[in-house]
Every structure is written in structure tokens, then in C-alpha cells.
Amino acid sequence: MLAIEAKGVQKYFGALHVLRGIDLSIRSGEGVVLLGANGCGKSTFMRCLNRLETHDRGTITIEGQATETLHGKGLRDLRRHVGYVFQQFNLVPNISVFQNVLFGALGRRSWAGSLNLLAPAAERDRAMACLERVGLADKAAFRASQLSGGQQQRVAIARMLMQDPAIVIADEPIASLDPKAGREVLELLWEVVSERGLTVLCTLHQLDLAIEFGQRIVGMKAGKVHLDGPGKSFSRDELNELYHGQARVDALPLRAPSLEPAEA
Numbered sequence: 001m002l003a004i005e006a007k008g009v010q011k012y013f014g015a016l017h018v019l020r021g022i023d024l025s026i027r028s029g030e031g032v033v034l035l036g037a038n039g040c041g042k043s044t045f046m047r048c049l050n051r052l053e054t055h056d057r058g059t060i061t062i063e064g065q066a067t068e069t070l071h072g073k074g075l076r077d078l079r080r081h082v083g084y085v086f087q088q089f090n091l092v093p094n095i096s097v098f099q100n101v102l103f104g105a106l107g108r109r110s111w112a113g114s115l116n117l118l119a120p121a122a123e124r125d126r127a128m129a130c131l132e133r134v135g136l137a138d139k140a141a142f143r144a145s146q147l148s149g150g151q152q153q154r155v156a157i158a159r160m161l162m163q164d165p166a167i168v169i170a171d172e173p174i175a176s177l178d179p180k181a182g183r184e185v186l187e188l189l190w191e192v193v194s195e196r197g198l199t200v201l202c203t204l205h206q207l208d209l210a211i212e213f214g215q216r217i218v219g220m221k222a223g224k225v226h227l228d229g230p231g232k233s234f235s236r237d238e239l240n241e242l243y244h245g246q247a248r249v250d251a252l253p254l255r256a257p258s259l260e261p262a263e264a
């Protein structure tokens with residue numbers, strides 16, 4: 001079964017043609033590393049997957065559900081199925097690590113309910129189990145801001161597990177971490193997604209780690225998929241090529257959307 005299917009996806013920001021016809025199918029349970037230079041459109045594509053951005057042309061299907069027509073509950077359900085891990089962790093700094101993990105249940109309960117100290121016992125147990133899984137149960141009562149960057153990203157992974165998504169989008173999850181902490185976080189992320197059979201799409205800027213962890217590497221260049229295959233099938237030189245020449249979308253001439261031929 002396909003977890004993610006993008007067909008001819010195009011996106012403009014004004015006259016900037018950011019996504020230039022992305023075709024990409026990712027099977028359930030695949031671990032995909034997305035590579036590409038700054039400004040080539042990776043984040044925009046990933047944000048289109050759960051409609052944080054709306055694409056202008058083409059179709060995106062998540063777990064068999066076309067996203068274009070979703071609204072209200074359908075959109076909330078889509079977002080619950082897609083968990084995010086961000087470069088900057090996105091934790092609430094001045095509340096406890098435990099409460100941050102409980103936030104992962106937001107898609108299932110009301111905002112106030114997730115803050116409630118009287119969250120159902122089963123949910124609190126689950127939050128603690130998620131913290132145990134990332135090795136931070138002993139830090140549950142700490143404020144998030146008291147933790148190191150690596151620990152904060154582990155809490156973000158626990159929060160993502162609490163959400164219980166089918167698909168995990170990780171947008172440069174180790175970019176703020178030192179090499180050792182970054183590798184540890186990536187190992188943890190890959191372990192938890194594989195033990196739960198989740199699909200992961202993860203951007204990285206470290207080619208060695210991409211080759212090592214990417215069961216599959218998708219490389220983008222200037223708003224298009226430029227290469228796609230098993231991580232170990234690419235040489236560093238082939239991957240390096242993604243960062244040379246016209247790699248950014250804003251390095252190309254601007255074209256107003258109305259000048260683009262419509263999709264067939």
C-alpha cells in the first residue's frame with residue numbers, strides 16, 4: 001500500500017514556481033531521506049503533504065485519501081495521521097517535558113483537555129511509556145528548556161509517538177545538534193519508526209548519514225525530483241551534484257502561474 005503518492009504537484013509563491021511537477025510514491029513502512037540544496041523546495045513539498053501549504057496543481061494522496069478536497073474533520077484526521085519532527089524541536093519551553101508529550105494527543109482531544117492535569121490515566125500512562133521509549137522518563141518533571149538539544153529532540157520524538165501517526169515527516173531533525181547527538185537522535189528516530197512500521201520522510205544535509213540511513217534517497221533540485229533510489233546505490237559525487245548548478249528554485253527565472261500550461 002502507498003502511504004504517500006504525489007502526482008504532478010506544482011506550487012507557486014506568487015511568481016516563484018517552487019514545486020515544478022513532483023511525482024513521488026512512497027510505500028507504507030519505507031524510510032526515505034529527502035536531499036537537496038537550501039531553497040530547492042523540500043520543506044514546501046513536505047508542508048503540502050498535510051496541507052500546511054496548499055499545492056496549486058497535481059494530486060497528493062495520503063494513505064489512500066486524496067488531500068485536495070479535505071476540510072474540517074477530514075483535514076484534522078489527515079493531520080493526525082502525519083506526525084512532524086522539526087529542526088527546532090517546537091517544544092513549549094516553560095512547561096514540563098511530560099506535558100509536552102501529552103500535547104501529542106492534541107489531535108484526539110481538545111486543547112484544554114491536553115493541558116488538563118486530569119488527562120485520562122491511560123493517556124498519562126501512554127505519555128510516560130513514550131518518554132520511556134526515548135530514554136527520558138527520569139526527566140518527565142523537568143521544564144523542556146532545562147534539557148539539552150539532543151534531549152529536547154528526543155522529547156519531540158516522544159510527542160510524535162504520542163500522536164500515533166502512520167507517517168512521520170522529519171524536517172532536518174538533527175540540523176541543530178552536534179554530530180554525536182545528531183546521530184543518536186537519527187538512530188532513535190529510525191528505530192521507533194521501524195518498530196512501529198511507520199513511514200518516514202526525513203530531510204538531512206549530511207550525505208554520509210543519508211547513505212547510511214536512507215533505505216531510499218530522493219534528491220530534489222530546483223523544485224523537481226532529480227534522483228531516486230536505494231541510499232547505498234549512490235556515490236557521494238552523485239549526491240553532491242544535487243547542490244551544484246541551478247539547485248535553488250529562486251535561482252531560476254520567475255514565471256507567473258498564468259503563463260504555465262495547465263496540466264492535462
Ligand SMILES: Nc1ncnc2c1ncn2[C@@H]1O[C@H](COP(=O)(O)OP(=O)(O)OP(=O)(O)O)[C@@H](O)[C@H]1O
Nearest residue numbers: 013018036037038039040041042043044045249250
Ligand atoms: N511562505 C512562503 N512565501 C514565499 N516564499 C516562500 C515561502 N516558503 C518558502 N518560500 C520560498 O520557496 C523556496 C523554497 O523554500 P523551501 O523552504 O521549500 O526550501 P528547502 O529546500 O526546504 O530549503 P532549506 O533546506 O533551506 O529548508 C525558497 O526560495 C523560499 O524562499
